[in-house]
Every structure is written in structure tokens, then in C-alpha cells.
Amino acid sequence: MIASEKNQPITINGVTVQPGEQQIIDLPVGKLYTHTDLNIPLQVICGRKTGPTLFISAAIHGDELNGVEIVRRLIKSSVLKRLRGTLIVVPVVNIFGIIQHSRYLPDRRDLNRSFPGSKRGSLTARLAHIFLTEIVRKCDYGIDLHTGAIHRSNLPQVRANLDDPETKQLAEAFSVPVILNSNLRDGSLRQAAAEHNVKVLLYEAGEALRFDEMSIRAGVRGILSAMRVLEMLPPKKPSHKKPLEPFIARSSSWERAPESGVLRAVASLGARVNKGDLLGVISDPSDLFDQQEYEIRAQYAGLVIGKSNIPLVNEGDALFHIARFEDIQEAAASVEAFQNRSENPPNPIFDDQTFI
Ligand SMILES: [Zn+2]
Numbered sequence: 001m002i003a004s005e006k007n008q009p010i011t012i013n014g015v016t017v018q019p020g021e022q023q024i025i026d027l028p029v030g031k032l033y034t035h036t037d038l039n040i041p042l043q044v045i046c047g048r049k050t051g052p053t054l055f056i057s058a059a060i061h062g063d064e065l066n067g068v069e070i071v072r073r074l075i076k077s078s079v080l081k082r083l084r085g086t087l088i089v090v091p092v093v094n095i096f097g098i099i100q101h102s103r104y105l106p107d108r109r110d111l112n113r114s115f116p117g118s119k120r121g122s123l124t125a126r127l128a129h130i131f132l133t134e135i136v137r138k139c140d141y142g143i144d145l146h147t148g149a150i151h152r153s154n155l156p157q158v159r160a161n162l163d164d165p166e167t168k169q170l171a172e173a174f175s176v177p178v179i180l181n182s183n184l185r186d187g188s189l190r191q192a193a194a195e196h197n198v199k200v201l202l203y204e205a206g207e208a209l210r211f212d213e214m215s216i217r218a219g220v221r222g223i224l225s226a227m228r229v230l231e232m233l234p235p236k237k238p239s240h241k242k243p244l245e246p247f248i249a250r251s252s253s254w255e256r257a258p259e260s261g262v263l264r265a266v267a268s269l270g271a272r273v274n275k276g277d278l279l280g281v282i283s284d285p286s287d288l289f290d291q292q293e294y295e296i297r298a299q300y301a302g303l304v305i306g307k308s309n310i311p312l313v314n315e316g317d318a319l320f321h322i323a324r325f326e327d328i329q330e331a332a333a334s335v336e337a338f339q340n341r342s343e344n345p346p347n348p349i350f351d352d353q354t355f356i
Pocket residue numbers: 060061064146147
């Protein structure tokens with residue numbers, strides 16, 4: 001090995017991890033009022049050889065759990081023995097929220113609207129500041145794992161700033177059928193990271209407070225393929241399987257409830273819809289005998305990439321998220337191939353690596 005190929009050690013919260021080492025670090029973020037210390041647990045894998053530094057973060061919204069399982073499976077992956085560069089995995093960033101099964105922190109703020117945060121700001125601002133200073137700013141790249149909100153599912157999708165060619169390349173490598181070009185939101189982790197030249201992808205899949213096997217498997221697979229593009233992992237052996245083609249949505253918007261009532265959803269997640277297609281019907285439960293019903297019809301042709309799962313709706317509630325594409329037929333074929341590929345989980349204990 002030539003000297004310049006050797007990786008650099010990394011120090012987090014005063015703990016230094018040397019090349020070839022792996023370490024669990026507790027990052028202190030304060031105390032509960034019960035005098036219980038709170039830490040963000042994280043794991044650092046410092047490869048022997050030089051390469052980028054990448055963080056994987058989950059549960060920035062404390063009720064979004066798919067990422068917690070994605071991280072667990074990623075860490076068990078034997079291919080990490082051949083890691084170049086440094087991987088930092090943070091299975092639960094919002095350690096306050098996960099205790100309460102909540103998206104937010106106890107001060108009711110949203111962590112993903114509170115970056116860059118500050119040392120002396122609100123509880124949420126302090127957590128944002130610690131995470132940004134101790135983790136994000138030490139990295140070149142990041143992948144932030146999310147799910148839909150409570151009672152809402154997202155079809156596996158990547159959101160990223162596609163105006164940046166390298167971020168676009170990573171988003172395409174993630175191997176999910178749908179990519180959204182998402183502008184940086186004020187106060188988000190992605191925006192704060194971009195200001196420090198750290199490129200971040202956001203993976204959105206499944207529903208809050210639930211595990212969704214398809215979303216979890218696609219997440220593990222996506223992270224590993226992004227790491228291959230970054231040359232943090234060796235290239236995959238050639239396979240005769242056709243690689244999944246991602247499609248960038250032209251735009252997307254939610255179809256909202258025209259009235260309050262009880263929803264019967266017709267369109268399923270991943271479905272292709274034409275303009276005017278029936279998405280669902282709302283009826284008023286106090287008006288059973290009149291049978292007054294309100295139809296929700298697609299205003300555009302597209303794919304259903306997000307949907308509400310609760311039949312109880314208030315007028316104005318976002319019910320069906322429709323993404324529009326240049327070539328809807330090709331995009332729909334890619335979603336179908338993805339869903340077929342993800343059927344039949346290989347192993348009930350969820351540690352089978354053959355799908356990777
Ligand atoms: Zn989220």
C-alpha cells in the first residue's frame with residue numbers, strides 16, 4: 001500500500017477512530033428532566049484505505065422508523081469489510097422524538113426545519129447544532145432516511161438537488177424508480193449541509209411508525225450502490241439482471257379532499273393514472289341514506305408516489321401525491337419492475353444478504 005492511500009483517522013466527540021477500526025460512540029445531547037442522560041448513538045467504520053466520508057442518518061423525524069432497520073442491515077453487510085474511506089451511521093438522530101413516537105422534539109419543533117441550529121437556541125436548535133458540527137461537517141456526502149408522515153405511505157423515492165451533477169449521479173445510482181428534484185428547504189439538514197459543501201440525498205419510503213419490507217430492502221440496496229459510485233465499495237460483479245432505470249419527475253402535486261368524510265381509496269401506491277381517473281370516493285357518514293358522494297379524480301396523468309392510508313379525512317387533506325413524467329409509460333414500467341423485484345422477502349429474520 002502506498003502511503004498516500006492510507007485513510008485518515010476521524011475524531012467525533014473527542015473519540016478518535018483509526019484506519020481499520022470500527023467504534024460505537026455516544027454523542028451527548030443533554031438530559032431528560034428525569035436526570036436521564038440522552039445520547040445519540042452512532043457507529044464509525046474507518047476503512048484502511050482512503051476515500052470519501054459518508055454519513056447515513058435515520059429518524060431525524062422521530063417516528064420514521066424504516067431507516068433504523070435500513071441502518072441495522074447495512075451495518076451487518078459483509079461487503080463493508082472492504083470499505084474505502086469512512087462511514088458514519090446514525091440510526092436515530094431525534095432521540096427525543098423516538099421515545100414519544102413523535103416526529104417532533106418535546107418543544108414541538110421540527111428538527112428538519114431547525115438547521116443549522118445554535119448552541120444557545122431552543123432544544124431543537126441545540127440538537128441540530130450538535131449533529132451538524134460533530135457529524136455532518138466532517139463528511140463529504142450524506143444519505144438521510146425518511147418515511148411518509150403518520151398515516152401516509154411513500155413509494156420509495158429519492159429527493160435531491162439535481163442541479164448539482166454529482167448529487168444527480170448519486171441519486172440515479174440509488175436504484176429506485178422515482179427521483180424528485182427537490183429545492184433545498186429552509187432549515188433542512190440538506191440545506192445546512194450544502195452550505196458546507198456536503199452533498200446529501202434524501203430517501204423517502206414507507207409510512208411513519210411502520211416497517212415496510214420493500215422500502216427497507218430498496219434502501220439498503222440503494223445505499224450500497226451509491227457507495228459503489230463513490231468508490232467506497234468495490235464494483236458489483238456483472239449480472240445479467242437489467243439495472244433499474246430511474247425516472248426524474250417533471251413535477252408533483254397532491255390531490256386534496258374536496259370535502260370532509262370517509263374515504264374509499266381506489267388508486268394504489270405506484271399506480272399509473274390518467275387525467276380524469278377516479279382516485280377515491282368520499283362519503284359523509286351522517287348522510288348515509290342520501291348517499292352523497294364526492295369523487296376525487298386525477299387532474300394530471302402520472303404515478304401515485306404517495307398516499308394517505310387513513311379513511312377519515314378533513315376537507316383539504318392531502319390524499320394522493322401524483323408525480324408527472326416526460327415519459328409516463330417508461331416510468332410506470334420501471335415502477336412495475338421495481339415492485340416485482342421487491343416481492344417475496346427472502347428470509348423471515350431479515351438478514352439475508354442475497355438480495356443486495
Ligand atoms: Zn421525515
